[in-house]
Amino acid sequence: MRLATVLLTASLLPALQPAQAQLAGHGGPVRAIAVSADGKTVLSGSFDTAAIRWSLATESAEQVLRFHSGAVNAVAFLGEGRVATAGADGQIAIWTPGRPQPDRVFEGHTGPIVGLAVSPDASKLASASWDHTVRLWTLSDGTSRVLEGHSQNINGVTFTPGGQSLVSVGYDLTARVWHLADGTSEIATLPAPLNAVAIAPDGEIVTGAADGRLRMMTSDGKESGDVAAGTTPIVALAISLDGTLIAAARIGGTVAIVDRKARSVLRTLAGPGMPVWSVAFLPDGATLLTGGADGRIRRWNVRTGDAIGSNLSGTPADPLATYAGDHGAEIFRACVACHTLSETEVQRAGPTLAGLYGRKIASLPGYRFSDALKRMDIVWTPETVSKLFEIGPNAYTPGTKMPEQRISSAEDRRALADFLARATSK
Numbered sequence: 001m002r003l004a005t006v007l008l009t010a011s012l013l014p015a016l017q018p019a020q021a022q023l024a025g026h027g028g029p030v031r032a033i034a035v036s037a038d039g040k041t042v043l044s045g046s047f048d049t050a051a052i053r054w055s056l057a058t059e060s061a062e063q064v065l066r067f068h069s070g071a072v073n074a075v076a077f078l079g080e081g082r083v084a085t086a087g088a089d090g091q092i093a094i095w096t097p098g099r100p101q102p103d104r105v106f107e108g109h110t111g112p113i114v115g116l117a118v119s120p121d122a123s124k125l126a127s128a129s130w131d132h133t134v135r136l137w138t139l140s141d142g143t144s145r146v147l148e149g150h151s152q153n154i155n156g157v158t159f160t161p162g163g164q165s166l167v168s169v170g171y172d173l174t175a176r177v178w179h180l181a182d183g184t185s186e187i188a189t190l191p192a193p194l195n196a197v198a199i200a201p202d203g204e205i206v207t208g209a210a211d212g213r214l215r216m217m218t219s220d221g222k223e224s225g226d227v228a229a230g231t232t233p234i235v236a237l238a239i240s241l242d243g244t245l246i247a248a249a250r251i252g253g254t255v256a257i258v259d260r261k262a263r264s265v266l267r268t269l270a271g272p273g274m275p276v277w278s279v280a281f282l283p284d285g286a287t288l289l290t291g292g293a294d295g296r297i298r299r300w301n302v303r304t305g306d307a308i309g310s311n312l313s314g315t316p317a318d319p320l321a322t323y324a325g326d327h328g329a330e331i332f333r334a335c336v337a338c339h340t341l342s343e344t345e346v347q348r349a350g351p352t353l354a355g356l357y358g359r360k361i362a363s364l365p366g367y368r369f370s371d372a373l374k375r376m377d378i379v380w381t382p383e384t385v386s387k388l389f390e391i392g393p394n395a396y397t398p399g400t401k402m403p404e405q406r407i408s409s410a411e412d413r414r415a416l417a418d419f420l421a422r423a424t425s426k
Contacts, residue, residue: 209233
């Protein structure tokens with residue numbers, strides 16, 4: 001048992017090293033960030049299927065949580081050190097500090113979960129899903145109540161300050177205020193698809209839309225103002241603890257800091273140019289955390305707009321730099337967000353391709369494959385890889401989590417297969 005623990009710890013070392021003011025450990029985009037009430041601990045979820053509990057005092061990871069079979073899109077602190085993680089697999093995992101596996105798993109959603117919210121009294125957990133439903137979970141026993149009405153993906157959910165109502169927003173252009181006592185709801189239809197929602201201490205609702213605008217509403221769903229935060233879609237929102245500032249993360253890679261009362265953009269935080277997928281204020285209201293497409297969490301002084309520490313020194317290393325000029329490598333570039341070529345790299349969302357050829361599909365130890373893939377007889381060879389991209393993953397490997405993509409050119413498929421033979425051989 002002691003040897004197994006040592007080996008597990010060693011395998012996580014890349015994620016456990018101090019990070020000099022930026023938290024680096026994820027192998028994919030950081031899709032969610034939550035901060036503990038005391039401001040000492042951060043929880044992050046990533047496209048790499050892992051969640052990480054970080055200590056801000058030491059700027060290092062305290063625990064890597066691996067359970068989900070898809071991207072971890074939402075995280076939350078539940079009190080007493082417990083946390084919740086949820087993701088593309090439609091499951092919610094409840095964790096106790098130090099334990100390697102969840103205490104409980106809540107199931108019921110039939111699509112990816114993209115948002116979590118905890119009630120003010122910490123007795124309930126709300127989840128927003130692309131199955132068009134919100135679920136309200138009782139944390140003590142795991143029972144749930146389903147709230148239906150949205151006609152498209154629901155992208156965000158939050159409790160009102162008193163906990164009597166829930167607010168959800170979706171791609172169907174609507175924001176809904178659900179009154180939990182009687183199940184009724186108010187519906188506000190807005191001009192653009194809604195990607196995010198947050199609520200201020202005074203009850204004002206703030207939504208972030210695909211047209212780059214923030215739209216504010218009263219607690220009963222009536223519009224009360226708007227702010228043009230930019231021209232690219234807003235994908236994440238956070239409000240400072242005192243309610244004065246809004247952070248609106250945009251797909252273009254910048255974050256607008258907005259004065260909520262004045263309805264004006266105070267300043268814009270500009271990172272390394274990649275999408276910012278998540279934002280969270282520390283309790284001091286002066287420090288913002290952002291989660292980027294490069295897998296890093298950065299700190300910002302929102303009063304000055306300056307990055308804290310060495311956040312912007314250099315750019316992420318190009319994993320394909322040594323293959324410059326290789327046509328197959330350029331085709332593979334679309335795959336690097338999910339797959340590594342070497343076992344020494346930090347795990348990403350998909351399994352490593354190291355030693356790919358000759359390996360049976362869904363047989364790599366340590367990665368959670370679907371049952372459908374485990375039942376297949378495919379062995380990876382240049383021919384089967386070429387077939388995968390000729391007809392597409394959904395047709396060739398039904399049950400895969402791999403995004404649908406095809407390569408129409410036989411020459412390009414051959415170049416990719418040849419590159420993988422060179423780059424993944426042990």
